[in-house]
Amino acid sequence: MGILHLKGVSKSFGGLAAVNDLAIDVNEGSMCGLIGPNGSGKTTLFNVISGFHKPDRGHVIFKGKDITGLPAHEIFQQGIYRSFQSPQIVPRLSVLENVLLASRGQAGEGLLPAFLKRKEWQETESRFTDRAYENLKFLGMEKAANESPGTLSGGQLKLLEVARALMSDAELLLLDEPAAGVNPTLAANILDLFEHVRKERGATLFIIEHKMDLLLRRVGHVFVMNKGSLLFQGSPREVAKEQSVVEAYLGV
Amino acid sequence: MYEFITFLGDAAVIILIFATLSLSVNLQYGSTGIFNFGIVAFFMIGAYTLSFLELAGFPFTLALAAAIALSGVAGLLISLPALNLRGDFLSLATFMFAEIIRLLVLNVPSLGGAVGIARVPSAFQAIKVYSDLVAANIVLSLAVFLVFCVVYWAMISSPYGRVLKCIRENEMLAESLGKNTFRYKAQVFAIGSVMAGTAGAVYSQYLGFAGTELFTYSVTFMVYIMSIIGGSTTLLGALLGSFIYLSIQDFLRIAKNWVTIPVDPNNLAFILFGFATMLILYYRPEGIIREKLRQVKYPHGNPTP
Numbered sequence: 001m002g003i004l005h006l007k008g009v010s011k012s013f014g015g016l017a018a019v020n021d022l023a024i025d026v027n028e029g030s031m032c033g034l035i036g037p038n039g040s041g042k043t044t045l046f047n048v049i050s051g052f053h054k055p056d057r058g059h060v061i062f063k064g065k066d067i068t069g070l071p072a073h074e075i076f077q078q079g080i081y082r083s084f085q086s087p088q089i090v091p092r093l094s095v096l097e098n099v100l101l102a103s104r105g106q107a108g109e110g111l112l113p114a115f116l117k118r119k120e121w122q123e124t125e126s127r128f129t130d131r132a133y134e135n136l137k138f139l140g141m142e143k144a145a146n147e148s149p150g151t152l153s154g155g156q157l158k159l160l161e162v163a164r165a166l167m168s169d170a171e172l173l174l175l176d177e178p179a180a181g182v183n184p185t186l187a188a189n190i191l192d193l194f195e196h197v198r199k200e201r202g203a204t205l206f207i208i209e210h211k212m213d214l215l216l217r218r219v220g221h222v223f224v225m226n227k228g229s230l231l232f233q234g235s236p237r238e239v240a241k242e243q244s245v246v247e248a249y250l251g252v
Numbered sequence: 253m254y255e256f257i258t259f260l261g262d263a264a265v266i267i268l269i270f271a272t273l274s275l276s277v278n279l280q281y282g283s284t285g286i287f288n289f290g291i292v293a294f295f296m297i298g299a300y301t302l303s304f305l306e307l308a309g310f311p312f313t314l315a316l317a318a319a320i321a322l323s324g325v326a327g328l329l330i331s332l333p334a335l336n337l338r339g340d341f342l343s344l345a346t347f348m349f350a351e352i353i354r355l356l357v358l359n360v361p362s363l364g365g366a367v368g369i370a371r372v373p374s375a376f377q378a379i380k381v382y383s384d385l386v387a388a389n390i391v392l393s394l395a396v397f398l399v400f401c402v403v404y405w406a407m408i409s410s411p412y413g414r415v416l417k418c419i420r421e422n423e424m425l426a427e428s429l430g431k432n433t434f435r436y437k438a439q440v441f442a443i444g445s446v447m448a449g450t451a452g453a454v455y456s457q458y459l460g461f462a463g464t465e466l467f468t469y470s471v472t473f474m475v476y477i478m479s480i481i482g483g484s485t486t487l488l489g490a491l492l493g494s495f496i497y498l499s500i501q502d503f504l505r506i507a508k509n510w511v512t513i514p515v516d517p518n519n520l521a522f523i524l525f526g527f528a529t530m531l532i533l534y535y536r537p538e539g540i541i542r543e544k545l546r547q548v549k550y551p552h553g554n555p556t557p
Contacts, residue, residue, distance in 0.1 A: 114407060
């Protein structure tokens, strides 16, 4: 069994079965793709895994532990980071602090330690600040560290998500279109950066992406969803050849 | 001259009490984005608790401690169901709560009823000279305000405060990054209620009175206006807002003795400040004193591991 294991997961909204009896297994340390036409239930599936939706039926098992229906903040604590399709920012915090929000194990985020263990969290804070700054530098964004993320370009906002993912030390990254809306060179760069995270940190990547050429060249395994169900899974080569996938995408 | 100085001293006490209330709004609304429109309820709970206990013979310090505890517990209890509501509904629910509490007290004679509670003993019963009493109350209200300034600052300047700002602007992001947003909001609501309750306790012992007409929804509006004008995201903004609002209100009350004002000076203050709030919200929504982005110098001293 892989690091992430889904058993018979279903989620409906009214009469619409957004995800229908889905079973998926993601191997530890792998880079997996999740593709499918718009409205096929990919983002809903991510919402179910990351705790934003409670599934109607089925189980989500992460590292052998049943995490079905846990609230989103606890799922993050378990070691799952998720990004959203549109970049999420806090405009009145600096870019650096936007990255720091993703850090794990800052005692100063608790009410009593914020008062009583000032020295302790300040030490952690300065260590985390250095790390966040290094991450931004690695992404070529150190000049914007003290600016509001409202001043960033669309591409830089996508890079901010990379910086957060690096900061989160998560074992599983759920990335919802990490390269959407940016130019092809940057899109390729972003995917390479995440590939770097996987190799350096041993993280597992599960990526929704519509830029098929970029995705299929990098991932080891692809899941194809259509109308809430798993249509096909296999290596990129098999997926590209599979007739049903081509039909689902082209609608023929 | 003596009258003028005691008048200024009296104004200072009231300004400091309302600055504490305004600080409570800054913590809840300005820093965390919680639209608690029932803040007057906690102000009232503090005032009535202190009044009843002092009249029952308890010393001021014990009555104050009880007022703090009760307003905090009330805040926590209300926040548990209310915080599940989103923005507008939360403000409606808290607004209704405050009105229910006020109407309850108004209609139950044993709680004071329409008459209110008179002859609430002052915290400084030994002081007989009026100007000395005012001076002692300045010290008390200043001490209360400063204590809560330290509390506010410790919360806002820490990683805890960063999470609050994230909740204010992007609750979904906070939740996805492992922050238990409900717990944060409940804590802020409870601490904000304690601030308001303490302010209420100081208020009623200073006035020597607690009555429902002091705790209508217009107090909530007034405090929000102070907070928005002064700057709802900063510590000094709370003090500045309270100072501006109350000094102009007092000025209008004095001015009416010299010039003819077509409307009641209190109402005129509301009209003027309603207008000013609209302008501020339109042109400078963060108020006169604004929050700055925290600037970090690099390197911090510790090498990256």
